[in-house]
Amino acid sequence: MNISLPAKNLRTKNFLIKDGILYLRYGQSFEDVIYAVTYYMKGRRRCYYCKKQFSRDKITMDHMYPRDTGGPTIPQNLVPACKSCNGKKSNMTYNQFLAFSALTTAEEKRAYRLSVNAFKEGLRSIGMFEIPNTWITPIKVSEIHTRIDFANISEKKYRQQKEYYEKYHQFQRPIVLDRNLYSLDGFYVLFVAKSCELKYVPAIVLDNVEIRRSSSEV
Ligand SMILES: [Zn+2]
Incomplete structure (x- = not known):
């Protein structure tokens, strides 16, 4: 799949877009780059939900399909949101949050949150993500390249992923890969796999994103 990107060539201190491809440096954080691209496209002043204006430091990034049931960090899944709206939305999807916001009593809202969490648990128990199926492709583990920073390996994160997999026989999120199958997100998932x-692992392959192997290439 392609992520949404600004249409023109762009070079900022955080990212490079050339001929429709987003390039990352080898050691760069994928999340930092995607957040910078998303703020560039969607602004960093207005909350997507309440439409009010805020100063930059009061704006956070919301995953419309939440992280806990597979929502990837890609521009079409991200919107700038104020801390209050982001907190209220919590782990609901965009559509669930709309339905939740239309409720008037605290009792109704509490019941709705419980039903959302029960629904999520149901999805997990059958190994499903709550994102569009068209985003996901099974990819052979042996074909995936990892960007490894051995100094930063966290045993705790590895154990969390492993326990999640043993419980649900599924990963919390698909792995995210660049167009050459370099891992952008999901290092511990790959480790557990x-x-x-x-x-095979479920993956989201970004056909218009590429990790630069050396600074001379682009
Ligand atoms: Zn808001």
């Missing part, structure tokens, strides 16, 4: 000797 390898340790469980899985052949």
Whole structure:
């Protein structure tokens, strides 16, 4: 799939877009780059939900399909939101939050939140994500390249992913890969997949994103 990007060539201190491709430096944080691109396109002043204006430091990034049931960090899944709206929306999807916001009593809202969480647990128990199916492609584990920073490996994060997989037989989120199948997000998922000797993992392949292997290439 392609992520949404500004149409013109752009070079900022955070990212480079050339001929429709977003380039990252090898060691760059994917999340930082995507946030910078998203703020560039969607602004960093107005909350997407309440439409009010805020100073830049009061704006956060909301995942419309939340992280906890698979929502990826890509511009079409992100909107700038004030801390209050982001907090109220919490782990609901955009559509769930609209329905929730239309409710008037605290009792109704509490019941709705419980039903959302029950629904999520149901999805997990059958190994489903709550994102469009068209975003996901199964990719062979052996074909994925990792950007590894051994100094930063966290045993705790690895264990969390492993426990999640053992409980649900599914990962919390698909792995996110660039067009050459370099991992952008999901390092620990890949680690767990390898340790469980899985052949395939669910992935979101970004056909218009590329990690630059050396500074001379672009
Ligand atoms: Zn707001």
